[in-house]
Amino acid sequence: MVYRPLLDLPKPADMFDRSWEWSELTAFVADEGPEATMAVVSGRRRQGKSFLLDSLARATDGFYFCAYEATEAESLRRFGEELGQYCGSLAPMRFDRWEQAVDALLELGRERPVPVVLDEFPYLARATPSLPSIIQVAYGPRRPERLRSRTRLLLCGSSLSFMGKLLSGTSPLRGRAGLELVVQPLDFRQAAAFWGLGDPRLAVLVHSVVGGTPAYRREFVRDDTPAGLDDFDAWVCRTALSPRSPLYREARYLLADEADLRDRALYHSVLAALASGNATAGRIAACLERPVSDITHPLTVLQDCGLVRKEADAFRRNRSVYRVGEPLIAFDHAVSRPRLALLDRGLAEQVWESARPRFLSAVVGPHFEQICRDWVAHFAAPETFGGMPIDVSYGTVADPVERTGHEIDVVVRGAVGQDNGVLLSLGEAKWDRVMGTGHLERLKHAVSLLAARGTDTSAVRPACYSGAGFTDELKAAEKRGEVVLVDLERLYRGE
Template sequence: MTTKPEQLFDRVIEWNALMSFATRPTTSAQLGIVSGRRRMGKTYLLRALVERLGGFYFGATTATAAESLRQFGAALSDFTGAEVPISFQNWDHAITYLFGLGAQSRAENATLVVIDEFPYLVRSVPELPSLIQREIDRYQTEPSGIRLLLCGSAMSVMGGLLASSAPLRGRAQLELVVRPFGYREAATFWDVAHDPALAVRLHAVLGGTPAYRRQFLADDVPDSVAGFDPWLCRTVLSPHSPLFREARYLLAEEADIRDTALYHSVLAAVAQGNNTRGGIAGYIGRKSVDISHPLTVLEDCHLLVRETDIFRSGKSLYRVAEPLITFYEAIMRPAWPRLESGQAEQVWARSAERFAAQVAGPHFETICREFMLTEGIDLLGSDAVFGDVGCGVVTDSRERRQIQIDVAVVQAGSGGHRSAVSLLGEAKWGVTMGVGHLERLIRAREVLTGGGFEVAGCRLACFSGTGFSEALRERACEDPDVLLIGLSDLYGR
């Protein structure tokens, strides 16, 4: 009964965490928080859990407090099999009744309760977290078999449930974020793992969001790289497709975002390569201090990711977390009137260079870093120590230039030991890599030596989506510290 349902793709870690929470043998009430951006399959996952274990599921809607209360009472009537409809005077009574159901069951016969789209309820019933906190505290001393899962997609709201002085702070035994599929899992889900070149392009546009394949596109999947362009024009770039406005909806759905124009400008700045705070501020015509709040909100919503320069702890770089938003800001937004009038083929025909530079190229670098976080660590040998994986800039004072390192693995120093660099890598999506790319990495390694880093075991990696020159292949054969990593390596082909 505890095994994952066959129809549930991947999500083994998430399923095991939820199952462990729901079946935990304890005599006190338990609280879990499940969050994640929309379209990740949270509801599908939780419904499968309720179907497998039994329990009460309530999906909130955008409604007033009174209407939601009636819906909640009706759902409880169906769950309990009450002969007459259950009617509550207020939400205080409803929550008291709900936890009372858990008090009637023993820990070995737990009552699973799932409240989905919880932010909708909080919006109309702000006191709800406090009411739940009161009952959670009460049933820490009194026996209860309730296992309450609160789920929602508004990341800023869900993240705030357990933050600082929030009522539910310190009350949760589970905090699960349902994330997009990794690039390899996404390729398998879309049935394109056999064609890594197509898989990268597809992932650069739609990422690892499960709902886009079945709910949005009804299993319309490109069958080859040659079929990618017409597929893109009839789906993402078509005004008749539900994906056409999806990037806009992702931003509009977040409760803390009011001035959508400002937030779109911030995302557009990052999508076009302005990945520092100063660069973003300059692009949108604001002072750096004026964009602190939008950057924080976008981070809280999991739409923007801030990454520390792996070589300079005081420097941060930003990237857009959702590939579809990057594609929208770089390709669709500048040509929106033409796309709305049905000129997808013409727009896309003029976007190849911009797609490679602003979408596929940066996304390929992200895939390479994800590779080094997972299977790629084996390339560094069995004695390799897990370190931080990231990117950064190496300043070459002698040559008066900055060397961009797309992929780096660094172990932080401690106990008098210097930080050790295990790998320096450069990633190129549409360029055949040559000896010149390797020479830049060699120079970066020399500079880091003078900068106080330990580089004795540092290997140099060239990641390419196109291929490698014959001269570079010969260098790799002669030098075991040089790694050439292509698409087939990234996808385990």
């Protein structure tokens, strides 16, 4: 077997982006340390983890093994066959226990750093619950087999609930990993480039359906991308709403991938309540006509799976809201699930005609607000708000006179000089509405309410985010330095 140097390993030409993940992985496997090391790679299914790790193994002459649901005996048999082929053995290797198999992996690294990938590790661990403990023992700090091996073991899995617990709490592998890498979906700018969408408005609409999951373009819709805004409605009907398309059932399969989800009907109902605009635990419970205690555990599990995210109110830390974390699930519950019987009969156009207004208000509107928060967190230049954004969230400003609360879509705190946590901006986001001075006045009123409560608002810059544009009066206010305006062009191409 020919040894290829691991330093400065070029990223495969057919890999879109993932430059940071590739650099982290190559740095891990190129480590010239004298002892065996271990990494944990996780992320929701369809994000390209297997492609990334298989490419790494191929580029470095490493060993890649992808497990599937099977008994311990069958998994060991397959593992022995593939390891034998990798080593050039005339006959398959035979292992009766995983202790022997893990030691065989350590032997691979006797001469050089060798990447070893165990993909879909949760399948192996469910068939052999003691496997994490077996690896813990094999990677003992003073174990001779580990000290004389330079095997770079990478454990990978798509079950976030399982992988998240692998290195936490009392897990046997806690403290053993030298790298913990989570492969995230592509951000909204990367997704637009990946789908080849030059029109920012179309990019937001497509992202509101499929998010940043790479596999949805390649494997699920076979590179069928909307030709333009005029083609978006037809594209939705022939992909996400077509029973012939794998994308049609994908949202339901995302839950099926998580073995920790027992009562799937309850989890679907929680997601449906969230997609309907019920963002607090109390409102979700009321929608399902259950006590709050019944939905606490499902919400926690859905957060562990990455399907729901919890956000604390910037001004009321004891109040939190929940949001669907996967756009395709929000789309499915808002558009598809209520009309499954009609969709199964091939009536996508009729369903979409009636559901499109709900899609724009219940799916695209909230998703656009999240895109605006992501823009501030990852793309906005420090001078945009007079400081480096550190925390970007939503908030509710109480109005004691009117006895109401003003919801603020984008709350920015950041660093100004030596001070961290300075309130830099309050922003409002409107997807389908031309914004005017009335929106600015509302933001200024919220600033005055905060100032009356003793909050330092001296650095606050009001901001308006719009997918439909701004009035001339508001543009004039921007020129006077009274407001920051962010349109679709700036979201996708500016700072």
